[in-house]
Amino acid sequence: MAVASAWHAGVLIVIVALLFPLFWVAVTSLRPANELYSTSPIPWPMSTENYRDALFRFPLRMMLLNTVIMAVGATVLQLAVAIGAAYAVVRFRPRWTGALLLLAGAAVFIPPQALIIPQFLAATHLGWRNSYLGLIVPQLAACGLPILLLREYLAAIPASLIEASIVDGARPAQTLRLVVLPLLRPALAAVSILVFINTWNEYLWPTLIAPQANRTTIQAGLQLLGNQEGPTSGALLAAAMITTLPVLAIYAFASRRITNAFLQSGIK
Amino acid sequence: MAGAGAAPGTAQSARDGRKGRGGRDGRVVTGIGTRSGPWAYSAPAILSLLAWVYVPMVATGVASLLDWNLTTPARFVGLANYRRLLADHDFYRALWQTGSYVIMMLPLATAVPLALAIALWLRPGRASRVYRALLFLPVVLAPAANAVSWQFILNPLQGVTNAVLVGVGLPGPGWLNDPSWAPLVIVAITTGKIVGLNTLLFSASLSAIDLSTIEVARIDGATSWEIVRYVVVPQLVRPVALLGLLCVLLAGQWIFTNVALVTQGGPDGSTDNAFYRIYTYAFTFFDTGTAAAAAVVITGGVAIGYAAVRLVTGRIRRAGAPAAG
């Protein structure tokens, strides 16, 4: 059908355009050094040299682990903090709700670069350089957005559900555990993914707080491949493919769940 | 952003809340009391924000009054940093360019993903799911690799883009080497991540659309285009406004990483922006005082921009509401 093929064509054009750089990363990462700058879309002759460099001559696996720990840690921390705040506002409706939301909202819009020197000095003073604490805990600065999103979602839950549990004599903790958290699950999944992606892509903070190669994250660590004595772009691209693949695998495995999380979260 | 839309609802539920609480007070006295309860639950958030956002912001304010390079003792200089900053042509150019980045990013963060999300939503099925999954890929690709890949693709001397352009008889631009192209390239490099993510978010909003309104329109004989234009889009005004607002305020951040990785602000300062300026003052020039002064000025600017956008989107929302109903 003409409409169907036009639809496929239209969507595909956009997708191909968006995926082209990734495609080029994949192709170039498979080229040998003397073919690196070839314009052929087929990586032939092919070489795994870049992958071997990235895996065995560079602490990539450690960086991948660090990145996962940082992203998971920051996500768990931010969500834990945000659930508390969102629940406090919805369950108790304190008079200072507006103030709390303003505190969270304004924090979203303060540029991280404006805070980075004091954050760096504070984390350094705490002895957190080159540590997971240093990578993770200061990410709490970004908890404003999850607070707003979760609070928004919770506010849409019929108040009667919470009230029913109060009338039943549930303590606030029980209401949170038995009523609110189950209702929040789709939103939690969606917000976790957002926070995870944001932290995963974080570049500036790890370069400052964890400068050591085996203590830093991928985004910061890949910079080490831009060496003065010979920028090893091939290894950099291979490293990027290696680190993108696990995320792809997770996505392929859980794509429906992730999409559904967004679909059900009603972030709207 | 979240607060404005919910304001009437909050008032409503606040009334309900008092009623509920009154009913409860008589019976249950266990657990966290109503007074300490909200504090206990929100304390982690409040402390986190104070410790990692507001105290550092105050510290930045103090640092803006110092002549300091982190390694040698600081000296109090009053407003000298602000005076120097406001006399610096580069700073104004960076501010101006931040604005033009925002304007360029806006359609890419709203219209394009919206159209894509609607297109995918109109034809649910396996193809749509696969497409949606593909859109997720650029979102997680390492920025450093994305940057290098683009440098390869756009190399004017032997990149694949110019090879194709010259092949079909068009002139090959200098891309990142040309001050008039470089900002556009930076925007393009940043686009992949934003379009992918926002398409997913819009898809989520679409799934919440009231299908009965579409049925009614269809029975009334509306075409697909009319349904999208007059039924679907009006119901999406809110998420579009939200993501648009986020984009306006965060575009500089998304751009920042790519400027740092690809152009370092050049050529000829053409890709510089406010956030990269702060970084340059702080970590290239180690002029902590000027960096802090720039941070204070820019944060103030963002606050004003935030207020202005809130005003405008509030108006749009009010204007959009009747159309949806």
Place this chain on the structure above:
Amino acid sequence: MRTGGGRFRLGLVAATVAAALGLTVTACGSSGEGVAAKDSGPIAIRFMSYNYGTPCCGAGTQQLIDEFEKANPNITIKPEAVAAADVLTKLRTETAAGSPPDVVQLGWSKAGEARSALPLVPVQDIPTAAEWKSGTDGIYPNILKAVSNSGTGKVDIMPFSISVPVLYYNADLFIKAGLDPARPPKTLAEVKAAATAITRTGKQGVYFGVADPGKSDYLTQSIMNSSGGGEVDGSGAVTVDSPRSIAGLNAIRDLVVGGQQPKVTATDAQAAFAGGNIGMMIFTTAAMSTFEKSAKGKFDLRTAAFPSFDGSAPRPTYSGAGLAVLGKDKGRQQAAWKFIQFLTSPQGFTILTKSIGYLPLRPAIVSDPAYLGDYFKQDKRLLPSLAQIGDVTPYTYFQGSRANQAVVVLQDEAVTPVILQGKDAAPVLTAAANKIRSLAR
């Protein structure tokens, strides 16, 4: 609505929240970095290097460390990788954090600012005069003189990787253009003529990598020096806007507007030269190994000396890095000196030259079969640069604690517009000079 199956346990959430708070409040002062120093017994020192841990040069660096540790069992080297462009940034943040590395591989273009802003321990002051003499005996005297601190006259940063700008050329493109690859151009006029011939074959002619993303000004200096000018005169005054300096940069502009040099950044040009699309590239010898890898099986890569401008002798300066010491106490400083001495020993340079392609700073080992004799018999591409290394011109620095900002101003606001847009050097250099002078105040 599902209400029962809440997988999130409150206990877990509460514990996390408590942990978050606990962390922010209690986890103070657990620094793992401050290794207590002792005057005797085993000692560990930190070595920050942009070669360490990279696919190109990591293995060679590790070999140096291993052999040093084998010879000095009391000293452990803790290497730390750093991106080349970030050395100064990391050094300053590490120093601000109170834990500077003991030895650092520091790019020469950053040495000016490092001297004024960081607590460097002058290398020459660590050993006794006799130890210094024996340790540096055999190193090119001119190099030692060139890297000396102009204020104290002492070597405060040890020469380590000295690279000089060199003319790389693609012999295949020379032949295609009807040029003799055995007779590479020696003067700028010859470079221009050769480039014109190459552009007629549809390839790019030449590229002077004056504006690189690392924002080092070694080639800017080399060009200005060679045309009789310079960035800074003997008294420290800024001379980038002197007529000879302007003429030097305008000689490059002449190639840009004449179509012999493409209007691209050094990053793009490096890729294009490696891809066989540029005939000649004037760039640091440090890029040798990368170019060799790209050219292997593709084209005949050769090198020639930096060309002369206007008939006078070429006066290139050097790039690369020195070894600076920031160790806080005597014990660490002594260990650092021992390590530096090893890195710059005949044995150290043999490893460095073979594995990374650094120029050996000891002329005697070049022909000595015990060290590099066999190596240079097989690969002669470093020889043209070695011939120039004996008389490189000292690196010059802008005055004051904003020296690095001054270099960035020069490179971004004067050199780059000339290279990328073919702007006249006179107005942009004059404007940059004024800005640099105001920074020094």
